[in-house]
Amino acid sequence: MERENQTSISEFLLLGLSNQPEQQQIIFWLFLFVYMVTVTGNLFIMLAISLDVRLHSPMYFFLANLSFTDICFSSVTIPKMLVNHIIGRTSISYVECMMQMYFFIAFGNMDGFLLMVMAYDRYMAICRPLHYTTVMRPGLCILLVAISLVITNLHALLHTLLTTQLSFCADNVIPHFFCDPYPVRKLSCSDTYISDLMVFTEGGVVFVTPLTCIAISYVFIFSNVMKIPSTQGIQKALSTCGSHLTVVFLFYGAIMGVYLHPSSSYSAADTVASVIFTVVTPTLNPFIYSLRNQDMKIALRRLILTKAIL
Structure with a gap:
């Protein structure tokens, strides 16, 4: 009966990134602009890849999936924050909060795994070019x-279910603009040892595995590139990896700064840092890939001109 009373809260309150009305207004318009850029930019990348036959390759197939994931990742958190600001409320129901947490974890980790398979694709293209077409078949790409x-x-699903087993007492205020797993667990009045243990064990494996595979792929890539006799050949090989590495450093750098410590030590600085990979990274991805990739720039230019003519 005591446990039932503890978990009887039906909603959480999202404080957002500021409690000052003027700053809240600025943040609203900034987030609205960023979200529109994220959706538009990634949609253009997906359309360009699907409509341009020259981009029908494994690398761009994975990029299209990354763009779709980034749209979903941003859509999990930002729209709810924008709607709450418009209607003048800060609440999110318990069920909505758990659903938001589930999709936040799923799409956030999907980004990492897609960056991993993209690194494997670059490894095959640079280190095993003669076997690339036979190994990176459409069936394998879809399977990955x-x-x-x-x-x-x-x-x-595992971490969301673990959170639903926690007890929540009177405190239901989340100092964030979405249901981030760490500040939510910090509100619990029950022992979060099991939940934190799973974060550092199973969660650690899911986090470290893609990062380790990316690092190993680039060790082989760089060692192979250094054997290329011409400087022009080296630049051409590395140009295909520059965009990917930029996204990897931005994405994993922000995550390491936020989630590599117990949930009980979550602070306001972590809230600001989490904005980088929840809001900034999905927005920058389309620009990073389009501005550094000549084929993508040509395809996007052709797509924009076609739309303008129509």
Whole structure:
């Protein structure tokens, strides 16, 4: 009966990033602009890849999936924050909060796994060019994405279910603009040892595995590139990896700064840092890939001109 009373809260209150009305207004318009850029930019990348036959390759197939994941990742958190600001409320129901947490974990980790398979694709293209077409077949590409999808959803389901087992007492105020797993667990009045343990064990494996595979791929890539006799050949090989590495450093750098410590030590600085990979990274991805990739720039230019003519 005591446990039932403890978990009887039906909603959480999202404080957002500021409690000052003027700053809240600025943040609202900034987030609205960023969200529109994120959706538009990633949609253009997906359309350009689907409509341009020259981009029908494994690398761009994975990029299209990354763009779709980034749209979903941003859509999990930002629209709710925008709607709450418009209607003048800060609440989110318990069920909505758990659903938001589930999809946040799923799509966030899906980004990492897609970056991993993209690194493997670059490894095959640079280090095993003669075997590239026979290994990176459409069936394998689809299988890699499907496996990543299954792993990340099971991972999200596990941690969401662990959170639903926690007891929540009177405090239901989340100092964030969405139901981030760490500040939510910090509100619990029950022992979060098991939940934190799973974060550092199973969660650690899911986090470290893609990062380790990316690092190993680039060790082989760089060692192979250094054997290329011409400087022009080195630049051409590395140009295909520059965009990917930029996204990897931005994405994993922000995550390491937020989630590599117990949930009990979550602070306001972590809230600001989490904005980088929840809001900034999905927005920058389309620009990073389009501005550094000549084929993508040509395809996007052709798409924009076609739309303008129509």
